[in-house]
Amino acid sequence: MPDKISIPVECKLSSAEQSRSMDSNTINEFGIDGFTLMELAASSAAEQIKKLQGTGKSGLFICGKGNNAGDALAAARYLINDTRHNATFFFVLGDDDLSPDAGTNLSLLHKLKNFGADIEFIKDLQDLDEQEFDYVIDGIFGTGLNSDLRGNLPNIVQRINSFSKPVYSMDIPSGLHADTGQILGSCIKADYTFTFGSNKIGLHWKDSRKYTGEVVFCNLPFPSTYREWDAVLINQKLVNSIPVIERTARHKYDGGVVHIMAGSEGLTGAAMMAAKSAWKQGAGAVFLYAPKALLPTYESTLPNIIKIGVGNDSDTIFKKKHAEIIKRNIHNKQGVLLAGPGIGRSSDTGACLVSVLKEQEGPTILDADALSFWENIESSDIPMAQKRKWLLTPHIGEATNYLGAEFKNDYERFKWAQNFSNQSKVSLLIKGNPTFVSLRDGNNFITGYDTFIFSRAGFGDVLSGALAANISISQNVELATVSSLYSAYRRSQEFGESESFGPEHLL
Ligand SMILES: NC(=O)C1=CN([C@@H]2O[C@H](COP(=O)(O)OP(=O)(O)OC[C@H]3O[C@@H](n4cnc5c(N)ncnc54)[C@H](O)[C@@H]3O)[C@@H](O)[C@H]2O)[C@@H](O)CC1
Ligand SMILES: [K+]
Structure with missing residues (x-):
């Protein structure tokens, strides 16, 4: 690539x-x-x-x-x-x-x-x-x-x-x-x-x-x-000019490894969507970490995903003491970490995530509930070299509630994303209509099409799974971002007006 x-x-x-x-x-x-x-x-x-x-x-x-x-x-x-x-x-x-x-x-x-x-x-x-x-x-x-x-x-x-x-x-x-x-x-x-x-x-x-x-x-x-x-428009013309992401590795652990920390009691759906999406997008191996009480929920629904239970049979959320097993596994099978969909906002979960992030050297996507721990993550002195490889993917509400965003219109939202990315030394994808991307080692992007349809619940989980898979396969965050965003749009366009398009159609 x-x-x-x-x-x-x-x-x-x-x-x-x-x-x-x-x-x-x-x-x-x-x-x-x-x-x-x-x-x-x-x-x-x-x-x-x-x-x-x-x-x-x-x-x-x-x-x-x-x-x-x-x-x-x-x-x-x-x-x-x-x-x-x-x-x-x-x-x-x-x-x-x-x-x-x-x-x-x-x-x-x-x-x-x-x-x-x-x-x-x-x-x-x-x-x-x-x-x-x-x-x-x-x-x-x-x-x-x-x-x-x-x-x-x-x-x-x-x-x-x-x-x-x-x-x-x-x-x-x-x-x-x-x-x-x-x-x-x-x-x-x-x-x-x-x-x-x-x-x-x-x-x-x-x-x-x-x-x-x-x-x-x-x-x-x-x-x-x-x-x-200042930015690059994501449209068919752009997509025509970039390579298609394809996994060429022969072994499942060579290129395309995704680790997912997601799901908690009552929020397992988000974890399933993200894991299925990463698999559908062509990741060679997808690991889903799950507090042990939730494992049975995933066993029947996620046949292709490698599930790793943490804690004991009564655990329904991630806790700080679960971090070791996650870190060990990530260390053995290096890849992209996706954290957040449905993970919940317990402070013990936040402590677990911070502990994992301290040792995660590879690309990392922080989505949904993971963003609610941003203050703790920011104050935990994680080296800049690691943060450069992070992509935060808030929707507008999460940006406002957890990342301190303030804007009155799209232009201010775009400028805020650029500033946030510069100051925090991370990349940012802020969902909305248009969706903006501000990359540490790349361009800023703006979707050149109506993204209204993607505001429904579930699309965010699917997007984060696709992003994780595409980054892990291509090792190119620009390419992965453009492809993940535009392929969802193209799929939506294939649906007739009579059918209502939902996140499940991307899986
Ligand atoms: N050689 C060039 O620089 C080229 C310029 N191009 C064209 O030139 C345009 C820019 O030209 P200009 O810089 O001359 O600017 P504009 O033609 O956009 O307008 C400038 C004029 O409008 C007046 N004005 C500005 N705001 C006003 C207001 N609120 N009420 C009343 N009058 C107002 C200014 O005093 C000035 O006379 C581009 O948008 C493009 O269309 C193109 O021809 C490509 C090449
Ligand atoms: K004009």
Whole structure:
């Protein structure tokens, strides 16, 4: 397996600042001028619009004053010249003082008009009849938007949103913050967003999807040395570009050993789900540690799992004195440790877990109830080299209750995950819609699809089992995380709407 996964450029998600710095480095250091970049952005947007609209259509182009307007004006020129479209232009803030490249593009349109092209400039949207155009281009603001829309702008946006015709946004729906996805006063609701050069991170938060419509990435020739990104989008494109995780070892203990500390009285279901999932995912050997009183429950339901009873016949939870036998077995058969599903929150269980973690050298996943012991784990002086190999997998409630998380929106949740991971020196996967991953020795990831369906109980246990198996087989946490998350989604997509999809369908 490769050390690092190869990431398609359109899956690299950048902030507005990163996008601006890629633009300016390509222009000022590398030497492709801004007008050329705009030309490339506009011609790919026009190509997309041609595919969607066909020839001989009428476009309404709504422009601001910056380079975002420049993109719209240049795209209009391609559509007029190559696709016999006619165009109506409205400058929401007037057409004086345009950015230099937008100004040049406006003057080119005036020349086309003189050549006889069907071009009109209007001063007001109020009198415009919707029947006069087939689509709307939003070139009001892109990454340069720096405050709330004020004055007449929210009314204009509202009027555009009231049209029944498709709206295509240049780079970003005007009004959406390119990083946080916050609505700055008012925002265009696009059917498609053509994002240029870098895929903007703010287009991919859950609430942004209502405004972006479908996001189409239009590449620009930024040298890869200048590429900067905050996160990677998990989608089919990414998955197509990475290897499939396969176990090649011949012996069950060579590659793919998973140790699971899970389950307590009344919570054995979570342990079963996690163990079954690790097995289904192809682990060579799965050990499930169980307080002895629970063993009979597992005997009949988990035929493929190696069950190791700890304590005595009356024990229904893990206790500190059980740690030795677990540590000995892990030491003999090195692999990934998964701790937490249904393990309960008794302090004796926490002490057992801390004792095991102190000696566990391999990759470790802390999930569910294991996270309730985080304070104890943090204060137990486990060396950084061991912690670097840990992946914590809280859902939002667990992050808030046990890990001290505070956030008001997806963007803050993403930033919190990054900070937590940096400060605690561990990797973190925070479940939610989207789900975020922040890896110590790898990228940050964001799911590029609706994960709502995975909020039901049981999916977390299945995910942690799959993660443990995939990490143990591939020894590559990036690959394992992307594969585990996306394969569950792909399986959910195979189900028709008539059937209700549950965690059991992943086993
Ligand atoms: N050469 C480049 O740098 C490229 C830029 N591109 C396009 O350029 C865009 C960025 O262009 P700009 O940096 O010129 O910025 P924008 O075109 O997004 O907007 C900047 C203009 O809007 C004004 N403005 C900002 N916030 C406002 C508010 N709340 N109310 C009223 N006016 C406001 C600013 O004063 C400025 O005049 C990108 O999003 C992309 O569409 C692309 O053409 C690719 C190449
Ligand atoms: K825009």
